[in-house]
Amino acid sequence: MHSLHPTPKFSIITVTYNAEKVLEDTIQSVISQTYHHVEYIIVDGASKDGTLAIxxxxxxxxxxxVSEPDKGLYDAMNKGIALxxxxxxxxxxxxxxxxxxxxLQQMAHSIHGNELPDVLYGETAIVDKDRHFLRMRRLSAPETLTWKSFKEGMLVCHQAFFARHTLVExxxxxxxxxxxxDWCIRIMKKARTLHNxxxxxxxxxxxxxxxxxxxxxxxxxxxxxxxxxxxxGTIARHAWFVLRLVTRH
Structure with a gap:
């Protein structure tokens, strides 16, 4: 017998504003996913270019x-959460x-057991506008992630951090x-299982x-x-950063 993997539903949210040059690749990468338990949500800030035509x-x-004015990126992302x-x-x-x-198929398959982890995370590759690989992201995901991991900076790229809906604020x-x-840290504080x-x-x-x-x-x-x-602790870890701020003024 095969071990059954759970089939969670993924809500993929793209926030756009005048993004005609880059949006099509993003849409295609979502709709071409082999995994089908997906809802795709686009929150547009009333773009004035060809974004809506795409x-x-x-x-x-x-x-x-949704296409309407918003109070900036995170306001639009909050609309996405609500939807x-x-x-x-x-x-x-x-x-x-x-x-x-x-x-997404691989991510779902990486989950073992029936319990859905609170957070799924992974690595991020940096690409150029022609989608050619440049390098891996400078900060790489830790083997084990906790809310204290981000003391070292944002070790997991926001896009590669999938949070359970029940924990999202x-x-x-x-x-x-x-x-x-801040959002990732708040979610990790509540999370019990963070799955690499x-x-x-x-x-x-x-x-x-x-x-x-x-x-x-x-x-x-x-x-x-x-x-x-x-x-x-934060000052101690960022002594160089504080010094730079102080000496600049």
């Missing part, structure tokens, strides 16, 4: 489409793709750049954040780490 082309394969009905939520940004056509909109970092799939899950499009946003994002991450891990 979405319309694939409309029959997309479970839910999702799957066992796991995955946020796949426009431009990012699943690593292979059977990635809205993103905290007071963070404009790094709410995903040992798979490369995501091909992440290397666009590079603007330096200005990068600085704001690092400051925010520092605040998030201090909130979850305590100020003293």
């Amino acid at each position: 979405i319309d082309r694939y409309r029959p394969r997309i479970h839910t489409v 999702a009905g799957g066992d796991y939520l995955c946020f796949l940004n426009a431009g990012d793709c699943f690593h292979e056509d059977d990635t 809205p993103y905290d909109l007071k963070y404009r750049f790094s709410a995903d970092f 799939t040992h798979l490369t899950i995501i091909d992440y499009l290397d666009e590079g954040m603007t330096t200005r946003n990068r600085k704001a994002s690092l400051k925010e991450r520092f605040r998030i780490m201090a909130a979850h891990y305590g100020l003293i």
